[in-house]
Amino acid sequence: RLVEEAEAALVEARSAHSPVRHHLVGPEARDIRRVADELRTAIAEDQLLLAYQPKIHVRRQEISSAEALVRWHHPERGLVLPGDFIGAAEDGEVIDLLTLWTIRRAIDDQRTLLAAGHDLRIFINISGQLLADQAFVDATCRLVAEADAKLGFEVTETSVIRDPESAIANLQRFADIGIIVAIDDYGAGLSSLAYLKQLPARELKIDKLFVTQLTSSNRDPLIVRSTIDLAHALEMEVVAEGVETHAALALLTVMGCDMVQGFLISRPVALPALMAFLEEDQHH
Numbered sequence: 212r213l214v215e216e217a218e219a220a221l222v223e224a225r226s227a228h229s230p231v232r233h234h235l236v237g238p239e240a241r242d243i244r245r246v247a248d249e250l251r252t253a254i255a256e257d258q259l260l261l262a263y264q265p266k267i268h269v270r271r272q273e274i275s276s277a278e279a280l281v282r283w284h285h286p287e288r289g290l291v292l293p294g295d296f297i298g299a300a301e302d303g304e305v306i307d308l309l310t311l312w313t314i315r316r317a318i319d320d321q322r323t324l325l326a327a328g329h330d331l332r333i334f335i336n337i338s339g340q341l342l343a344d345q346a347f348v349d350a351t352c353r354l355v356a357e358a359d360a361k362l363g364f365e366v367t368e369t370s371v372i373r374d375p376e377s378a379i380a381n382l383q384r385f386a387d388i389g390i391i392v393a394i395d396d397y398g399a400g401l402s403s404l405a406y407l408k409q410l411p412a413r414e415l416k417i418d419k420l421f422v423t424q425l426t427s428s429n430r431d432p433l434i435v436r437s438t439i440d441l442a443h444a445l446e447m448e449v450v451a452e453g454v455e456t457h458a459a460l461a462l463l464t465v466m467g468c469d470m471v472q473g474f475l476i477s478r479p480v481a482l483p484a485l486m487a488f489l490e491e492d493q494h495h
């Protein structure tokens with residue numbers, strides 16, 4: 212059902228725009244096609260699942276939101292992590308379908324959470340190329356507005372650099388319908404303060420590259436502290452991802468980091484485990 216709806220929404224939205232065709236060439240093209248075809252089947256046959264990783268608001272001591280991370284329960288290969296298929300999904304042009312599936316599933320799960328008394332914003336990772344895909348943006352805006360969902364989109368700065376004008380305009384459309392835009396992996400890609408200034412983003416996520424060794428490195432604390440100050444000056448809230456130790460959490464708290472996410476608090480978990488985590492949190 213989700214797939215049919217997603218396909219229909221895309222076909223409808225596409226008819227309003229001229230389609231962009233990518234020609235797959237070179238030795239890897241066949242692999243990309245195979246994975247892309249397998250992914251279509253995976254979406255149709257419900258082999259994908261979402262794992263949720265909570266973000267904790269440090270000062271408020273509460274779970275502020277959760278990030279949805281896709282996993283693939285492959286019939287032969289077992290559990291496959293996104294690092295092994297998102298790239299092929301992007302190159303094989305199924306990332307739009309996969310992401311619409313993700314958004315729909317997140318909206319469904321959000322309803323389940325709300326019915327159990329948990330009002331949680333869910334963040335979804337959005338690949339850069341989708342910010343230039345007008346059909347995807349149209350379909351997504353319609354979907355989110357109709358469902359009245361409380362979502363956030365995580366995008367990297369690098370995704371804006373490709374086509375800044377349409378990316379910024381589309382992020383603004385998302386922001387206008389109440390989607391919170393977060394800059395993901397900050398510091399790990401090609402940073403441009405010029406774009407950072409223009410993006411309608413309310414959250415900045417410091418890449419785990421600077422967080423996992425925060426207390427054993429000389430430079431990382433300096434980078435993290437100045438990033439927090441920069442983000443605050445731009446009126447953004449800061450999330451540190453990859454928080455694995457109490458020592459890192461303590462240091463981030465002193466530095467004024469607003470939110471934390473990482474294995475110390477919770478690994479990404481399936482919906483029932485997220486619910487259990489939320490229930491437990493209520494009793495503390």
Ligand code: C2E
Nearest residue numbers: 280281292293294297313336337338453454455473474479
């Ligand atoms: P990301 O958005 O930077 O997500 C954070 C990754 O770090 C996740 O890996 C998460 O499991 C892992 N992580 C979380 N806490 C810790 C920690 O304390 N320490 C360490 N070392 N790692 C931690 P995962 O789930 O394998 O996802 C990898 C990447 O795949 C994500 O990176 C994201 O860029 C991409 N991805 C995941 N789901 C989607 C999706 O639905 N759409 C798109 N386009 N990309 C996705």
Ligand code: CA
Nearest residue numbers: 304305307308
């Ligand atoms: Ca496609």
Ligand code: CA
Nearest residue numbers: 278336365395
């Ligand atoms: Ca992310």
Ligand code: CA
Nearest residue numbers: 395396418452
């Ligand atoms: Ca990240």
